Every structure is written in structure tokens, then in C-alpha cells.
Amino acid sequence: MLSKASESECMISPTPSNLKAGGWQLATGVLAKTPHLESCLDAVEHVPSEGRGQRAHLIVVRFVPTNKVTRDDKLMLAFDALALSEMLGTQISLGKIIHGDNHSTLNVKTAVLELDVREHIAKIASLLASSSPPDLVLIPHCAECEFQSLCQQKALDRDDLSLLSGMTAKERKKLHDKALLSNTTFTASDCAN
Numbered sequence: 223m224l225s226k227a228s229e230s231e232c233m234i235s236p237t238p239s240n241l242k243a244g245g246w247q248l249a250t251g252v253l254a255k256t257p258h259l260e261s262c263l264d265a266v267e268h269v270p271s272e273g274r275g276q277r278a279h280l281i282v283v284r285f286v287p288t289n290k291v292t293r294d295d296k297l298m299l300a301f302d303a304l305a306l307s308e309m310l311g312t313q314i315s316l317g318k319i320i321h322g323d324n325h326s327t328l329n330v331k332t333a334v335l336e337l338d339v340r341e342h343i344a345k346i347a348s349l350l351a352s353s354s355p356p357d358l359v360l361i362p363h364c365a366e367c368e369f370q371s372l373c374q375q376k377a378l379d380r381d382d383l384s385l386l387s388g389m390t391a392k393e394r395k396k397l398h399d400k401a402l403l404s405n406t407t408f409t410a411s412d413c414a415n
């Protein structure tokens with residue numbers, strides 16, 4: 223992207239006032255920081271006004287190494303857009319994910335995901351405000367987490383349902399609700415047999 227843009231129109235690690243000023247095309251390493259949100263954006267494009275009545279707008283860009291783009295990738299892009307919108311006080315509703323071996327581009331309407339992102343932020347905020355840790359649930363991401371052995375051992379000690387990798391979150395919730403109603407407990411060993 224940098225090689226395609228003219229050097230005088232590129233910015234690296236710009237300040238908010240650099241971003242608010244016009245005359246640039248591409249910014250990389252953009253820190254979007256508000257009192258409650260923070261993200262370091264891979265890149266931001268500035269699309270100038272294309273005529274009278276058309277406003278210039280910003281497009282947030284995220285690079286994803288995999289060929290397949292997941293909903294989480296889109297939500298993280300929408301988080302970038304939200305953090306930058308709030309820092310600059312301007313609406314940013316479009317983003318791009320550049321992904322995979324062929325550097326394919328997926329355009330994403332980040333505004334459509336904003337409500338979802340806000341709900342996730344609220345859940346995280348309430349977890350952080352709580353004095354007790356969240357319920358332990360092993361997930362695919364555990365494989366790359368530094369706490370894997372600790373959590374795996376806790377799950378084994380409790381014979382936790384999330385040890386059953388074939389069981390979906392929905393199935394776990396169903397069993398959990400059933401256990402509450404019947405005042406009992408379902409363990410991984412019960413369900414494996």
C-alpha cells in the first residue's frame with residue numbers, strides 16, 4: 223500500500239490533528255486512543271471528497287494473514303473503526319480487511335457491526351469490574367494462550383464440560399440450564415459415557 227501511494231501523502235504514526243487535516247492518502251500505525259478504548263490500527267485511508275455535497279471520509283484497514291476471514295476479524299475491524307471515530311469525533315462506517323496469500327480485499331460495513339461491538343465492550347467492562355474471575359471455559363484459542371496448562375489443569379480437576387471439544391457452547395448452556403433446574407451437576411465424564 224505504501225509503495226502505491228505517493229510518499230508525501232503517507233503518514234506513519236500520525237497524531238489526531240494530523241489525521242483531521244486533509245492532504246493525505248494513507249496512514250499506518252495509527253494509535254486510536256480514548257479514555258475507554260485503545261487500538262493500534264494497521265492502516266487508515268483518507269478518501270477525499272469526490273465533488274460538491276460529498277464529504278471526505280476515512281476507511282480503516284486491518285491485515286489478516288489467513289485466507290478465510292472470520293466474524294471475529296470483522297468485529298475487530300469494527301472495533302478499530304469505533305475507537306478512531308470516537309477519538310476524532312467523526313463517523314467512520316467503512317473498513318477493509320486485506321487477507322490471505324493473495325492479499326485479497328474484503329470491504330466491510332463496520333457501522334452494521336457497531337452495536338455488536340458495543341455489547342462486547344460492555345461485557346468485557348463488567349468482567350473487568352468484577353472481583354471474581356469469569357467462569358472457566360476451554361476454547362480453541364487456549365492452544366495459543368500462556369495460561370493453557372493452568373486452565374487445562376483446573377478444567378481436569380473440575381471435570382469441566384468444556385474438556386469435551388466436540389460439545390458446542392449452546393449444548394453446554396443447555397446442560398447447565400438443565401442442571402440448575404434439577405439441582406444437579408453434569409461433568410465431562412458423565413457426558414462422555
Ligand code: SF4
Nearest residue numbers: 359364367369370373
Ligand atoms: S487458557 Fe485459560 S485464560 Fe487462556 S484462553 Fe483458555 S480459558 Fe482463557
